[in-house]
Amino acid sequence: MSGEPHDGEQYDDGFGREVGVGPHPLPWPKGDRYDPELLAHGDRRNVVDRYRYWTREAVVADLDTRRHPFHVAVENWSHDFNIGSVVRTANAFLTEQVHIVGRRRWNRRGAMVTDRYQHVRHHADVASLASFADERELPIIGIDNLPGAVPLETAELPRRCVLLFGQEGPGLTEEAWKHASLVCSIAQFGSTRSINAGAAAAIAMHAWIRAHAEIPGG
Template sequence: MDESDVGVPPWPGGEDAWPDDERYDPELLAHGDRRNVADRYRYWTVEAIVADLDRRRHSFHVAIENWQHDLNIGSVVRTANAFLACEVHIVGRRRWNRRGAMVTDRYQHVRHHPDVAELIAWANQENLPVLGVDNLPGSVPLEGYPLPRSCVLLFGQESVGLSDEARAAAIDVLHIAQFGSTRSINASAAAAIAMHSWITRHAGVLEP
């Protein structure tokens, strides 16, 4: 597919027909909008899109440990944007691979914590329970779990899972039911399932 087939062309009718609305970006109106955004945000500035998302954000947060430069973080950020998470929290290394985010980090609030202790201190200050998600002995099923409306869903590194400190800090550790031969599923896939579980419980199938 050619890049010109993606998105929308310049606003029809030329500059004289441009909408009189400060949310619209003159550059996008003049040259077209090829970004990966929902149709209702076509031609809008980044700032206008973020402001509209902030008006509607859900009350769950997503946190992921980043001790080994986990390549899944970008995908987690993209999914958090899709499900309109309040914030994504990167715990550990500040730098993360943004490629998987597909530029959605421009629209998704991302906060950094140097370690789990600081994340937990922040969550306690905000009165947010922290729930770990990992396939561990003693974990409880995500399916049917009463996810709080306001909470932090905490995920560990790919392959190694939650750190010992994260496991100890979580009020519960939840696992996702599996039926095949693999020991675990991809971290970004697990995050997507957990976020959607929150959506089905608290947002339902209402129009976004």
């Protein structure tokens, strides 16, 4: 255990009801992955049952053995409040890393503390992200509903790639388009011209999952 307090990791179901488990009955399980503080006082964190009573470091180490080989990047030029939601979804789909491009500060509230279990990297600009991707031979796939984009529903997403999302409203910057090897749009059928950036990110990530992930029981 790192000795860090668990403040901020308490979680409820949205109706004020606690989730998780209480103190572990004696005898306690043995092993370095278990956190004595959680065993003694209970584990109310927003983690799946597999990780109950584990230290944060043990959870991250286990996730690192199973992460999917795609990255998620978000342009953040005006403190986009959707970034927290994107990080939470990236954690759910077990992405390799999340990249914040632009301003370093972002609203972590929407992440529901999942940023503590997800590798998050900052880049000052798109050129820095592109350099990171080039060094690892990761094509950048932009997601934006603008002329020239290929429908995500018919596109073949690479197994190793970076999914790059623009911020709410303006979408991808011109520089981002220049560095993208492919830009995909999400099919829409209603009257609105765009969908929420966090929702768009979730749709694109799930498209990758459908194409490449090994589905349990499938």
